Amino acid sequence: MSHHHVDSEVGRLGTVLLHRPGPELARLTPRNNDSLLFDGIPWVGRAQEEHDTFAHALRSHDVEVLYVSDLLAETVAVPAARAEVTQAVLDDVRLGDTLRRHVADHLAALDPATLATTLIAGLSRAELRAGGGLVHALMDRSDFVIDPLPNLLFTRDSSVWIGGQVAVTSLAMHARRRETTLTCAIYRHHPRFAGTSLVYEPGLEHLEGGDVLLLAPGVVAVGVGERTRPAGAERLARRCFERGLAHTVLVVPIAQERATMHLDTVCTMVDVDAVVMYPNVASTLQAWTVTAAGGAHDPAVPGPAADLAVSGPEPFIVGAAKAMRIDTLRIIDTGLDPVTAEREQWDDGNNTLAIAPRLCVAYERNVETNAQLERHGIEVIRIPGSELGSGRGGPRCMSAPIARGLAQRF
Numbered sequence: 001m002s003h004h005h006v007d008s009e010v011g012r013l014g015t016v017l018l019h020r021p022g023p024e025l026a027r028l029t030p031r032n033n034d035s036l037l038f039d040g041i042p043w044v045g046r047a048q049e050e051h052d053t054f055a056h057a058l059r060s061h062d063v064e065v066l067y068v069s070d071l072l073a074e075t076v077a078v079p080a081a082r083a084e085v086t087q088a089v090l091d092d093v094r095l096g097d098t099l100r101r102h103v104a105d106h107l108a109a110l111d112p113a114t115l116a117t118t119l120i121a122g123l124s125r126a127e128l129r130a131g132g133g134l135v136h137a138l139m140d141r142s143d144f145v146i147d148p149l150p151n152l153l154f155t156r157d158s159s160v161w162i163g164g165q166v167a168v169t170s171l172a173m174h175a176r177r178r179e180t181t182l183t184c185a186i187y188r189h190h191p192r193f194a195g196t197s198l199v200y201e202p203g204l205e206h207l208e209g210g211d212v213l214l215l216a217p218g219v220v221a222v223g224v225g226e227r228t229r230p231a232g233a234e235r236l237a238r239r240c241f242e243r244g245l246a247h248t249v250l251v252v253p254i255a256q257e258r259a260t261m262h263l264d265t266v267c268t269m270v271d272v273d274a275v276v277m278y279p280n281v282a283s284t285l286q287a288w289t290v291t292a293a294g295g296a297h298d299p300a301v302p303g304p305a306a307d308l309a310v311s312g313p314e315p316f317i318v319g320a321a322k323a324m325r326i327d328t329l330r331i332i333d334t335g336l337d338p339v340t341a342e343r344e345q346w347d348d349g350n351n352t353l354a355i356a357p358r359l360c361v362a363y364e365r366n367v368e369t370n371a372q373l374e375r376h377g378i379e380v381i382r383i384p385g386s387e388l389g390s391g392r393g394g395p396r397c398m399s400a401p402i403a404r405g406l407a408q409r410f
């Protein structure tokens with residue numbers, strides 16, 4: 001399958017990028033879990049079983065599942081890619097020159113598959129083959145020479161396909177920054193993605209994939225809050241208009257809190273005209289509508305788009321329906337009452353992954369929300385997530401669609 005294209009949240013899912021959690025999760029301790037953005041210490045074996053159930057559910061619906069670790073191992077077989085991802089590790093100012101040399105020698109000796117694992121799992125001082133120097137001497141055995149990337153599990157955030165191009169994002173939190181050196185290398189160097197254009201790159205204004213919802217072909221919603229900044233939304237809008245990837249970007253402010261770190265923690269699409277949404281925000285969520293001033297830019301004509309036209313704010317569902325050119329965007333509530341809604345929102349009840357219109361994957365624990373979805377005609381494939389959820393992400397967060405069919409009901 002080489003047709004990589006995504007222009008909706010619900011078109012038939014063809015290919016998806018996942019990361020099966022591995023040794024990087026075993027690095028989490030009660031001392032570092034907060035800074036590594038986990039709310040608990042997951043049982044690694046059970047998290048892997050849960051993730052395998054997720055992947056199996058997708059495969060049994062004819063979805064091609066790609067794994068980051070496989071693609072990365074193939075990518076770092078390309079010398080330029082190897083140099084790039086290694087340099088990103090060595091750029092860490094905490095290493096100092098002496099330890100940096102030891103780490104460089106250590107990585108240079110690794111075969112591609114072991115290098116890929118090390119880049120994801122990190123490296124402790126005890127695992128470094130040779131050491132020496134002041135920084136090394138002052139480290140604990142279990143201190144990280146290379147930080148682990150436990151949040152790579154949430155592949156949604158580090159890249160997002162818009163049409164036939166991929167936005168490699170610019171992650172806000174220190175613990176996640178290096179993730180995009182890996183996704184960027186995959187998209188720039190893996191033979192499968194040869195010729196792919198990047199519509200966004202790391203290092204630009206903060207933008208995370210969990211905030212980007214492709215509401216309909218040409219209509220992109222971007223949440224701005226704890227992670228994505230307004231300037232990131234503006235940059236993405238301008239780039240999408242210049243390249244003919246969108247005609248409207250809805251910019252949606254969300255509370256800057258952990259429970260609502262991304263737009264997809266409060267709202268995901270389950271049909272071409274329906275979302276499951278956290279009722280505690282449904283009535284207050286607003287949208288600013290951004291379009292290209294002077295009309296859509298002709299992508300065949302090189303040069304920057306005219307400036308942006310900004311209007312609003314107005315209620316999100318009103319702005320969204322207008323941009324999507326539908327009468328109403330239907331809302332299905334999380335939970336039944338405010339307390340259940342709050343509990344199930346926290347446990348990623350809103351974070352569904354659509355395989356097709358009216359067919360989605362959701363965590364089994366969100367009993368009320370799943371029942372609500374079914375009452376509204378949405379088929380729910382339930383997966384376990386008690387361990388996976390300790391990182392605060394659900395099926396949508398754990399998946400980056402690479403190919404989807406047309407968003408139409410069958």
Ligand SMILES: NC(=O)NCCC[C@H](N)C(=O)O
Nearest residue numbers: 037154210262391392393397
């Ligand atoms: N799209 C998402 O909501 N992703 C979940 C990210 C969870 C991760 N522990 C984080 O804090 O970034």
